[in-house]
Amino acid sequence: MPVPQSRGLVSRPLLRESAYQAIRDAIVDGTLAPGERLNDGDLVEWLGISRTPIREALARLEQAGLVRTRPGHSTTVSPLDVRAVRAAQSVTAAMHELAVREAVPNLSSAELDAMREANARFADALRRNDVGAALAADDDFHAVAVTASANQAVRSVLEQFTPVLRRLERQRFGSLSGRSSVAQHERIIELCAAGDVEGAAAAARANWQTLAPLLDVVPADDTE
Incomplete structure (x- = not known):
C-alpha cells in the first residue's frame, strides 16, 4: 500500500x-x-x-x-520477525509487571475507575470486532499503572517495544479474539484495589504473556 x-x-x-x-x-x-x-x-x-x-x-x-x-x-x-517479537514480548511483560508493582501503593480510586472504564471500552470493542478501538482501550488500561508508577524508564522501554507487539496483533487477528483479556483485566483491577502488590504484578505479567500463541505463526526472518 x-x-x-x-x-x-x-x-x-x-x-x-x-x-x-x-x-x-x-x-x-x-x-x-x-x-x-x-x-x-x-x-x-x-x-x-x-x-x-x-x-x-x-x-x-x-x-x-x-x-x-x-x-x-x-x-x-521490516517484516515481522519471530526473534524480535519474542524479545519485545519478554521485555514488555516484565515492564508492565514492574509498573504495576510500583503503582499499586499509589493508585487512587479515580485511577482504578479509569482502569474499569478502559476495560469496559475494551470489552465493547471486542464485541464489535473493532481491532483498532480494542487495542486503543487496552493501551489506555495499561497506561494507568504505567503513569502511576512514575517510572520514566519503564515508559521509555514500553514506547520502544510495544509497537512491535501491536503490529503482530493487528496482522494476526482478523478480528481480535482477546476476550479472555477482559477477565484478566478485571482480575488485575481487583488485586490493585485490594493492595495486593505481588498478585497484581504477577497478573499483569501473565496478561502480556497470553500473546505467546501468536508467536507460533510469526515466520522466522531469514533476510539479510
Missing part, C-alpha cells in the same frame, strides 16, 4: 516526535506494509515537513525494529 495521500499531518512544534508517531502508526496498522520502501520524498510530501526530522524518526523506528535501513540504498518496513 502506498504512502497515504493526505498532506501536512505533522504540527511544527514537535516535528521529530510527530513524524515518528505518524510513521509508526502507519506501520502498526498495516497502512505501510512489510517490505514497503520508505522514500524520503514521499514521506516529506505526506507529512509536510523537511527530511531532517523524518530521517531522525526513521532512525528511531529502526531501533524499535519497525524499519530497516541500508545506507545509500533504501529504507523499508
Whole structure:
C-alpha cells in the first residue's frame, strides 16, 4: 500500500516526535506494509515537513525494529520477525509487571475507575470486532499503572517495544479474539484495589504473556 495521500499531518512544534508517531502508526496498522520502501520524498510530501526530522524518526523506528535501513540504498518496513517479537514480548511483560508493582501503593480510586472504564471500552470493542478501538482501550488500561508508577524508564522501554507487539496483533487477528483479556483485566483491577502488590504484578505479567500463541505463526526472518 502506498504512502497515504493526505498532506501536512505533522504540527511544527514537535516535528521529530510527530513524524515518528505518524510513521509508526502507519506501520502498526498495516497502512505501510512489510517490505514497503520508505522514500524520503514521499514521506516529506505526506507529512509536510523537511527530511531532517523524518530521517531522525526513521532512525528511531529502526531501533524499535519497525524499519530497516541500508545506507545509500533504501529504507523499508521490516517484516515481522519471530526473534524480535519474542524479545519485545519478554521485555514488555516484565515492564508492565514492574509498573504495576510500583503503582499499586499509589493508585487512587479515580485511577482504578479509569482502569474499569478502559476495560469496559475494551470489552465493547471486542464485541464489535473493532481491532483498532480494542487495542486503543487496552493501551489506555495499561497506561494507568504505567503513569502511576512514575517510572520514566519503564515508559521509555514500553514506547520502544510495544509497537512491535501491536503490529503482530493487528496482522494476526482478523478480528481480535482477546476476550479472555477482559477477565484478566478485571482480575488485575481487583488485586490493585485490594493492595495486593505481588498478585497484581504477577497478573499483569501473565496478561502480556497470553500473546505467546501468536508467536507460533510469526515466520522466522531469514533476510539479510
